[in-house]
Amino acid sequence: MEAPLWSAVQAVLNGLLTGSLYALIGMGMALIFGVMRIVNFAHGAFLMLAMYATYELFDRLHINPYLGFLAAAALLFVIGFASYELLLRRIAERSDFMQILLTLGLSLIITDGVQLIFGADYRQVNIPLLDKNYHFGSHITLNAPWLLSFAITLVLAVGMFLFVMKTRFGRALRAIAQNRYAAALIGIDVQRTQAIAFGLGLAAVGVAGGLLLPVFYLYPGVGDQFTLKAFVIVVLGGMGSIEGAAIAGIVLGVVESLTSLYWGNEWALVVDFAIFLLVLSLRPSGLFGSQRV
Amino acid sequence: MTRHRALIAAGVVAACLMVPLVIHKDYQLSILFRIFLFAGLGLAWNLVGGYAGQLSLGHAAFFGIGAYGLSAFHDRLHLPVGLALVLGVLTAVGAAVLIGRVAFRLRGPYFALATIAFAEVLRLSAKNLQSITGGDVGIEVPGLFGGDPGRWFYWASVGFAALAFAITALITRARFGYSLLAIREDEDTALACGIDTTRTKLYALVISAALTALGGALWASLYLYIVPDQVLAIDISNEIAIVAMLGGAGTLLGPIVGAVLLETASELFKNVFKEAHLVIYGVLIVIVVLFMPEGIVGTVTERWRHRPKHGTKPGTKHETKP
Numbered sequence: 001m002e003a004p005l006w007s008a009v010q011a012v013l014n015g016l017l018t019g020s021l022y023a024l025i026g027m028g029m030a031l032i033f034g035v036m037r038i039v040n041f042a043h044g045a046f047l048m049l050a051m052y053a054t055y056e057l058f059d060r061l062h063i064n065p066y067l068g069f070l071a072a073a074a075l076l077f078v079i080g081f082a083s084y085e086l087l088l089r090r091i092a093e094r095s096d097f098m099q100i101l102l103t104l105g106l107s108l109i110i111t112d113g114v115q116l117i118f119g120a121d122y123r124q125v126n127i128p129l130l131d132k133n134y135h136f137g138s139h140i141t142l143n144a145p146w147l148l149s150f151a152i153t154l155v156l157a158v159g160m161f162l163f164v165m166k167t168r169f170g171r172a173l174r175a176i177a178q179n180r181y182a183a184a185l186i187g188i189d190v191q192r193t194q195a196i197a198f199g200l201g202l203a204a205v206g207v208a209g210g211l212l213l214p215v216f217y218l219y220p221g222v223g224d225q226f227t228l229k230a231f232v233i234v235v236l237g238g239m240g241s242i243e244g245a246a247i248a249g250i251v252l253g254v255v256e257s258l259t260s261l262y263w264g265n266e267w268a269l270v271v272d273f274a275i276f277l278l279v280l281s282l283r284p285s286g287l288f289g290s291q292r293v
Numbered sequence: 294m295t296r297h298r299a300l301i302a303a304g305v306v307a308a309c310l311m312v313p314l315v316i317h318k319d320y321q322l323s324i325l326f327r328i329f330l331f332a333g334l335g336l337a338w339n340l341v342g343g344y345a346g347q348l349s350l351g352h353a354a355f356f357g358i359g360a361y362g363l364s365a366f367h368d369r370l371h372l373p374v375g376l377a378l379v380l381g382v383l384t385a386v387g388a389a390v391l392i393g394r395v396a397f398r399l400r401g402p403y404f405a406l407a408t409i410a411f412a413e414v415l416r417l418s419a420k421n422l423q424s425i426t427g428g429d430v431g432i433e434v435p436g437l438f439g440g441d442p443g444r445w446f447y448w449a450s451v452g453f454a455a456l457a458f459a460i461t462a463l464i465t466r467a468r469f470g471y472s473l474l475a476i477r478e479d480e481d482t483a484l485a486c487g488i489d490t491t492r493t494k495l496y497a498l499v500i501s502a503a504l505t506a507l508g509g510a511l512w513a514s515l516y517l518y519i520v521p522d523q524v525l526a527i528d529i530s531n532e533i534a535i536v537a538m539l540g541g542a543g544t545l546l547g548p549i550v551g552a553v554l555l556e557t558a559s560e561l562f563k564n565v566f567k568e569a570h571l572v573i574y575g576v577l578i579v580i581v582v583l584f585m586p587e588g589i590v591g592t593v594t595e596r597w598r599h600r601p602k603h604g605t606k607p608g609t610k611h612e613t614k615p
Contacts, residue, residue: 087583098582
């Protein structure tokens, strides 16, 4: 009766590792929603874009994805800043109907645009690190790329949290989240701050994309599932709560991993959405955290 | 005036029904089928998304239930085709009641997310419950029409769009329609005015779901074979919503204009963009959101209403309402 217990422990550990990336993706969305009240339907499309950027760096310039992710994050920050200034800013005062529609349109353009340029082929990077496994005892095995991405994510997630909670800029973000009109009255440049926040939210996605690339197949539609997961995470964590999203991301990773172990992989997403609907109907303010950004 | 408009509408429908006398090619008829089908689906969505202002991005749930209802009741339980169709539509109505009960307690983006989640749960369950749906292998759909199916499907799509149009036209003139508009404008005020907002929204969703399921069954029966990733896909939900919002959410003619524009554009650019034809949808959406926030019909009627009373008339084409 020893083996099933170990496989459960293994599943939880795997879930933690995957969950850390979910957490990062969710934190990006929580930041955007908290500050701008925009539900970013293009979140996964931007993630996919970061993966292609990291892939191209690896493919053409032989830059290791574990460095390339930084470039992807920088690129995504610029794209996020620009899309806010050029597009989202113009509809900031409109209904969430229009904002959802605009990000949905962006997502279609990005996804199919990438498909047009790169084709629908599946791609993959091969780096030696992928075959490296660490064994703990005779039952637990952890894959090196996942451990590395976990470490990087942990540092960045803590950094992001401290940035929002401790810096002057972070305080401006939280002021806008509380009341944007009052924030403008006390001298915060609301539009500029929001543009930077959108850029930062996408930079988080950029990091996640770069780190996902080595452990995932890459194709234009790869981001769609992550948009849905990000929705689940921000709702679970309390819309707009960054630390809530972090916890929710990890919880989601573990729940998915355990579902796969006991019921089979094909039910993992069903459980995601079942939890999502339960939380939405029973406790719409989310399970973790009430602080909005 | 109303009778006058009803006559025009009847004339348009009659003219549409005669089209197969001129166009014989099945391929061209199939494009027209798509246009009328999505016009009807857009009109159905419009009841909830446009008039009641509840942004549903999960209408694929009803579309898929209609499609799977027809095939599963026929293929698995060996019921006659007509009965299977009706049972499929009724299942969609049941699902609408269930979804509405949960989702209508939520507002704004939360509602949209909940509808997506429901559709996704259905899609994933359909993939996994192979004994009922055939899973990813798919299931056969009975043909609704024998003889010359190309023509019959075309006529059916015209009839479907006309039905959705007639129902919408009747609702917009009824107390029910005004209640929906009140909810869209301000739900709390509507509640204060004595409108049972939850029930009103639920009725709208039920009618919308029944029509959408009918459209789904029609679509599935044309293709004779369905898989979950096709009929329960987010893409279907998005396309239905986009058709209506592009043309003008909350307008009677909007979904029709949207369907003509979107389906024609996707057909025209099919060869340029191949599988990446959704780029066109994306571009159209962004243009409409930025420059025509009320959709095409909404914005054009607005401009027409505010046209200079004397002097030069603007050259914009206006929509004549039947």
